[in-house]
Amino acid sequence: MGFDDGRKLSGVCAVEVLHRKQVTPHMMRVTFGGEDLKRLPQHGFDQWFRLFLPRPDGKATNFDAVPDKLRTLDYLKYLTHGDRPPLRNYTVREHRPDLGEIDVDFVVHGDLGIAGPWAATAEPGERLVIMDQGKGFDLHPDAGFHLLVGDESALPAILGILRDLPRGVRGLALIEIPEMADVQEVSGPAGFEVRWLPREDSSVLPGSLALAELKAFQPETPAELSAYLVGERTIPTGGRRHLVALGVPKSQITFVGYWRLGKAQA
Ligand SMILES: Cc1cc2nc3c(=O)[nH]c(=O)nc-3n(C[C@H](O)[C@H](O)[C@H](O)COP(=O)(O)OP(=O)(O)OC[C@H]3O[C@@H](n4cnc5c(N)ncnc54)[C@H](O)[C@@H]3O)c2cc1C
Known part of the structure; x- marks a missing residue:
């Protein structure tokens, strides 16, 4: 699996907030x-980065503490x-x-945490630092079918993968x-079905709908399936276990827990 991309840019990029826009109720x-962003490589797909944010306590933030x-x-x-x-x-x-x-x-997910609340009120001119991490998605060109599974935190990654996949793939x-x-609007290969799974009710646990739908999916040929499972950690852990039991080769499953319900990132 990916998520450690050797082609990432070394060093950090100083960035400035230009503007913010509410795109949907939770995004x-x-x-x-x-x-600095003019030299950020364009890896496409689910390109990700480390974001160093202002301290939420309002005290001065030492961005010089960020290593290269x-x-x-x-x-x-x-x-x-x-x-x-x-x-x-x-x-x-x-x-x-x-x-x-x-x-x-x-994802704007309430008052808890640092990044979500920061984004909800980010102001033009605020300065932050990012560190390129390359992309996590591994394209398996021989895969007969591509399965992408995630929650709202994975929406940018999945939409980026759909945008950049070769047009002929099925999934x-x-x-x-x-x-x-x-x-959100999707631009993906014609042979790709996109199924949206709204929780609607706050009593539905994040990740549970995606995992249930994944378990209901029967791949025609498990050995030819490539899977990308990210989001709340029950999606990658439960999803991978299920697919491996069906016979999907471990080498064809990319899985990463993006966040954990009830637990702040360290
Ligand atoms: C490679 C990678 C790429 C990612 N890309 C994105 C992205 O593009 N957009 C995005 O929104 N997230 C993305 N995430 C997930 C994001 O890093 C986490 O959601 C992170 O925990 C948010 O930080 P926070 O400071 O808001 O909350 P934290 O301080 O980490 O957590 C505080 C509380 O909020 C809860 N929480 C955290 N995230 C969520 C959430 N998404 N929904 C509901 N509750 C939450 C936690 O369970 C905890 O109770 C990505 C993660 C990874 C590993």
């Missing part, structure tokens, strides 16, 4: 700009800075290299969202 799009790389030792050193910026992971929703701009879609995308109004 806030923040556009970042800056000269995030190997284990660099990370441990970064943790020693009491005034370091908090770190979260996000996906490039759209990239305009000529303009030095990226759009990032943040199914299962995308769980809070409500039907969170649907």
